Amino acid sequence: MFETLEWLPRIIGALVLVGLAIGVSRWQKAGIEQDMLVAVGRAFVQLIAIGYALDFIFSRQGPFWSLLVVGVMVSVAGYTAGQRGKYVPRSKIIATVSVTVGTALTLGLLIVLNVFPFEPRFTIPIAGMIVGNAMTATGLAMNRLRDDLKLQKAQIETALALGATQRQAANQQMRRALTTGMTPIVDKTKTVGLISLPGAMTGMILAGASPLEAVQLQIIVMYMLVGAVAFSGLTATFLTYRQFFTQAHQLMVSALSDEALI
Amino acid sequence: MMTPKIEIKNLNLTFGNNKQILFDVSLDIAAGQITSLIGPSGSGKSTLLRCLNRLWEPPESAIFLDSTDITTLDVLALRRQVGMLFQSAALFEGTVADNVAYGPGLYGQKLSAGQIAELLEMAGLPADAAQKPAGELSGGQAQRVALARALANQPQVLLLDEPTSALDPTATRHVEETVLRLRDTLGLTVVWVSHAIEQVERTADKLVLLVDGNIVESGDPDHLLSGAHHHLAGDFARGKLGSD
Structure with missing residues (x-):
């Protein structure tokens, strides 16, 4: 199996840089050599493992494996975004749905538009990008909405x-929560190619x-x-505000308390 | 005797699982009168007020507006009939006119410039205030804009939750005179949570003293402030009660 790791000599070459970094750390008594070694080791193991996993999944036919991997990604993202918005009741469910x-x-x-074929080789990396950005937008929107409802309680009750x-x-x-969730990706889209070359493009080159x-x-x-973030942000915003009101259009002040609800 | 505008019957209110705020409160609020609600901090005055327009949900069959249980009414319609002013006027972004037109605008009704001018005048503001940005007003002006905004819904009842507590004496007097005038001209029923003895003397037709969620005194303000049984009524008369 190891014949597929044909870049191994280059990886070892790159380790020279880590060696230099450790040298600098020693010389400056920064004391982070240990951390660095752990990080270098973890990066190697994690990435090689995911490489083999993807290699396996890409060689499978049918939608099962793609859906499984996307499902895991969405669950982890929902949990993470829910954690960020932990002052919102049912935050993890809301974040995962969003x-x-x-x-x-x-x-x-x-x-459906046939931009990419439904194969793991395309679906999984694309889903990774979508889920990551949707996660950020969801967490930001949920948090902002809850904070603003709390801060502007008087306006709402008026x-x-x-x-x-x-x-x-x-x-x-x-509206402000949705804007907050979407701003990072909109700004990135505005400046793409001017400030940095994004990952997908760098990889292809x-x-x-x-x-x-x-x-x-x-x-x-x-x-x-942009589309993914808009859909997720909108869903998060609509599901979140309802958590703070009763059916009779009353603001639930108890739900705005600072105790985390999880 | 006339049927009261609002009837409160044995109202008990509990927060969450344990903390009871109001104990068996019963009270008739007469139409076209100003009922002043006084009491120490945390006595439940604001909570009682908030039950009357269902910003807090009261239990069933405890509060009646014109003999109808308010929990059976459409809550949005109820709130248009029972307007409310808060301690500090929260004005929305935009002009004074935008603020005054907010209530009717919620159900697609547009107010003309003439109607807005009329409402401003009713609240004691000059008609040319309409185009001012809401953010540039003094506290007293803002509270009067909030009053005009509440009046735009043509309410029959006005709930006042210490609306003058942050205002200077001149602005306070101005709001008091405006509310008295509205009672006389429109026949508005007013429930006024207050902590200033002078204000109660100047405005109240009926006085209710609430202590720890219980009504301990209620009746004619002159009588209550001179010879009430509850020691807090005497304290209040001597200006000892703090505000919330």
């Missing part, structure tokens, strides 16, 4: 007292593709991420 909605809609559309529905009363806060091919893929990736 990431799932964004991922399913975007990935589904890309496959609106309710004037006959607003909970949706009308929280309208402004919901290193693997031998022409820059023009690489940028076309990158354009697809950026557009798809």
Whole structure:
């Protein structure tokens, strides 16, 4: 099996740099040699393991393995985003649903429009990008919405007292939460190619593709991420605000307390 | 005797699982009168007020508006009939006119410039205030805009949760005079949580003293402030009660 690790000599070559870094750390008495060695070792083991796992999955036919891997990604992302928004009741369920909605809609559309074939080799790396960005947007939107509802309690109750529905009363806060969730990807999309060359494109160029091919893929990736983040952010916003109101359009002040709800 | 505008019957209110806030509160609130609600901090005055427009959900068959159990009413319609002012006026972004038009706008009704001017005037503001940005107003002006905004829903009842506690004496007097005028011209029923003895003397038709979630005194303000049985009524008369 090890014949497939044909880059091993180059990896060992790259270790020279780690050696230099350890030297610098010793010389400067920074005391992080131990940490560095652990990190270097972990990176090697984790990545080689995932390499073999992906190698195995890419060689399988049918949707089972793709769906399984995407399912694991979504669950981990939902848990992580839910943790970030832990002051929202049912945060993990909301975050998982939001990431799932964004991922399913975007990935589904890309496959239906035949932008990518439904094969693990395409589905898994693309889903990875989508899930990662959807996770960030979901966590940010949930947190911002909860913070604003708490901070602007007086405004919300004033609106309710004037006959607003909970949706009308929280309208402004919901819009701001959605904007907060989407801002990172929108900013990245605005400056893509000017500040940094993104990962997908860099990878393609290193693997031998022409820059023009690489940028076309990158354009697809950026557009798809904007879509995914919008779907996830919107879902998160709509599911989150409802946690703080009763059916009779009352703000649940108890749900806004600072005790984590998990 | 006329049927009361609002009838509170044996209202018990508990927060969460354990903490009881209101104990068997019964009270008739007469139409077209100002009922002042006083009591020490944490006595449940604001909570009682919030039950009346269901910002807190009261139990069934405890509060009646024109003899109808308010928990059976459409809550949004109830809140248009029972307006509320808070301690500090939370104005929305935009102009004074945007704020005044907010309530009717919620169900697709647009107010004309003339209607907005009229509402501002009712609240004691000049008509040309309409185009001012809401963020540039003083506390007293903001509270009067909040009053005009509440009046835009054409309420029959107004709940006032210490709306003058952050205002200077002149602005306070101005709000008091406006509310008295609205009682006389529109026949508004007002429930006013207050902590200032002078304010109660100037405005109240009826006075209710709430202590630890119980009504301990209620009746004619002159009588209560001079010879009430409960020692807190005497304290209040001497200006000893703090605000929430």
